[in-house]
Amino acid sequence: MSVDTVEEAFQLKEELKEIFRKAGMTLAKFKSNCAEVIQDECDSDVEAMDVLEEESKTLGVLWHPKADTFQYRTAKFDETLPVTKHSILSETARIYDPCGFIGPIITTAKLIFQETWFRKVDWHDKVPEDLKVRWLEFMSDLEHIGEIKIPRCISPLQSVSRRELHIFCDASKRAYGAVVYVVSSDDSGNRSSRMLTSKSRVSPYDDKNNLNLELIEQCSEESSEQLTIPRAELCGAVMAVELAGVVATALHIEDCFFWTDATVILCQIHNPKPRQDIFVKRRVREILAGSEASQWRHVSTTQNPADLLSRGATVRQLAESSLWWTGPSWLCNDPLDWNKPFIPSECSLSGRIRQIPQAAIQSVSSQRTEDGAENTSVYQTLLQNISSITRMKRTLAWVIRACQFFRERRHRTTRSVTAQRKACLSTTELRNAETYIIRWAQQEAFGDLFKAIQRGKLETTPKLQSLRKLRPFIDSDNILRVGGRLARSHENFDVKHPKLLPKGRLSELIIRRSHVELLHAGPQLEGESAYYATTDGGATHTQSTSCESL
Numbered sequence: 001m002s003v004d005t006v007e008e009a010f011q012l013k014e015e016l017k018e019i020f021r022k023a024g025m026t027l028a029k030f031k032s033n034c035a036e037v038i039q040d041e042c043d044s045d046v047e048a049m050d051v052l053e054e055e056s057k058t059l060g061v062l063w064h065p066k067a068d069t070f071q072y073r074t075a076k077f078d079e080t081l082p083v084t085k086h087s088i089l090s091e092t093a094r095i096y097d098p099c100g101f102i103g104p105i106i107t108t109a110k111l112i113f114q115e116t117w118f119r120k121v122d123w124h125d126k127v128p129e130d131l132k133v134r135w136l137e138f139m140s141d142l143e144h145i146g147e148i149k150i151p152r153c154i155s156p157l158q159s160v161s162r163r164e165l166h167i168f169c170d171a172s173k174r175a176y177g178a179v180v181y182v183v184s185s186d187d188s189g190n191r192s193s194r195m196l197t198s199k200s201r202v203s204p205y206d207d208k209n210n211l212n213l214e215l216i217e218q219c220s221e222e223s224s225e226q227l228t229i230p231r232a233e234l235c236g237a238v239m240a241v242e243l244a245g246v247v248a249t250a251l252h253i254e255d256c257f258f259w260t261d262a263t264v265i266l267c268q269i270h271n272p273k274p275r276q277d278i279f280v281k282r283r284v285r286e287i288l289a290g291s292e293a294s295q296w297r298h299v300s301t302t303q304n305p306a307d308l309l310s311r312g313a314t315v316r317q318l319a320e321s322s323l324w325w326t327g328p329s330w331l332c333n334d335p336l337d338w339n340k341p342f343i344p345s346e347c348s349l350s351g352r353i354r355q356i357p358q359a360a361i362q363s364v365s366s367q368r369t370e371d372g373a374e375n376t377s378v379y380q381t382l383l384q385n386i387s388s389i390t391r392m393k394r395t396l397a398w399v400i401r402a403c404q405f406f407r408e409r410r411h412r413t414t415r416s417v418t419a420q421r422k423a424c425l426s427t428t429e430l431r432n433a434e435t436y437i438i439r440w441a442q443q444e445a446f447g448d449l450f451k452a453i454q455r456g457k458l459e460t461t462p463k464l465q466s467l468r469k470l471r472p473f474i475d476s477d478n479i480l481r482v483g484g485r486l487a488r489s490h491e492n493f494d495v496k497h498p499k500l501l502p503k504g505r506l507s508e509l510i511i512r513r514s515h516v517e518l519l520h521a522g523p524q525l526e527g528e529s530a531y532y533a534t535t536d537g538g539a540t541h542t543q544s545t546s547c548e549s550l
Helices: 006-022 035-039 045-053 085-094 103-118 129-142 213-218 229-251 263-270 278-290 306-311 315-319 322-326 351-365 378-385 389-410 414-421 427-445 447-455 462-468 505-517 538-546
Strands: 056-058 061-064 069-071 149-151 162-171 175-185 191-202 256-260 296-298 499-501 531-533
Touching: 006 035, 085 103, 103 129, 103 175, 103 191, 103 306, 103 315, 129 315, 162 229, 162 306, 175 229, 175 306, 191 229, 191 306, 191 322, 229 256, 229 263, 229 278, 263 278, 263 296, 378 389, 378 427, 389 427, 389 505, 427 447, 427 499, 427 505, 447 462, 499 505
Parallel strands: 162 256, 256 296, 499 531
Antiparallel strands: 056 061, 061 069, 069 149, 162 175, 175 191
């Protein structure tokens, strides 16, 4: 228990004695960092100073009254003993850290222990040699943990007029956590920041499949065996809110600020209305129940101390990290100098829906039969069986949505996907489908042009001379576009840089769409401004003369 003055310490001491006296017990000894408080319990000043020099151990943490610092101490590790899963767990459990001061070190031990599960090591079997080396290095490094000394006082300021809580959270593939800082300020504008507590967890691992470590490390973010990083970030945010609630109640602090480097989490917190699966919806609800969206701000990864919690650290790294013990330096600056509040201008939560089907469709397009022959691609199937670019686009959009549905059903999020499946196609889905079609057509017809542009050899490739004058370039969607002087005009991007279309059926279908939309106009008015067809104009003339509506 802490008080501000010696007088309050004496009063607290007498109150504690009275409470225990009523319970029939007598308090015999007191520990304090002030010699005056313990002097009346000692026979002499020398004895009082000896008591002040003695360290006190409570809940696994050493407290040095004279220096008023916390410290950790571990027993010497016997390297001759076999390293098993049981011994790793036993040694990890001995590192008792109730306040979370050395959370990153604990994370390192937990991750090593988790790898014994990845490797399917039995409890009393020796761990693989590489894992044993890592564990011995960790235990050797842990012997220096006594070098870390943590000040007990959370503020060096003499008179504190205001306190704030700043909670940072972060996540990686293997762990997530949150750390709390108390920022104190006085009437003169002086500010100080100290780490108060932290908490971390390793990401859960589903053991229903017989997976090895290599597969776990190589699995994508959408793997069902581990939390995806965005979901782990969301769990870290929930942990930050829970931790802040406990600390704010204990210290009676109302001003709380939450910091994360994951913009996707900030978008979900500031924009909870778009469709979200059950996992996301529940945790966003928990976050907003314990905090307000305006309290959440963005911080860069390099300035996020919770990054140490999610990845682990050695004793030396933690001892030398001012970021961990005091937080980012700008916490002690005026609030106007902090990072600006997060403003969700366009929080696109549907980006994941756009990315997943792309991988699925590409895998379908590149399958081969047992004899080595390549199967017909999705693009060729659509081109051969559908005679309208609009129908082709809508068909592919439904295929993409089906891929999304079956992939998320495997991830056990069918409720949100089922609700989405019943809805009409959005303009974004239709636009994405047309982008896939154009990309496939270009890669099939202009494969050499793609390679030449990517390798910077467009000017030195003779067979591409006819296309070189168009000044083609590849945009962010991997689509070939035409360059030229129109770049200086005030038209939109599609008009200034139309997409390059190869000769063939796809160009004919797009021209036909333009012909119908322009109410069967002549060839001089046809052709879409967003596309540049590598034809000699014959396709538009053929469409106009062969149209049955004329």
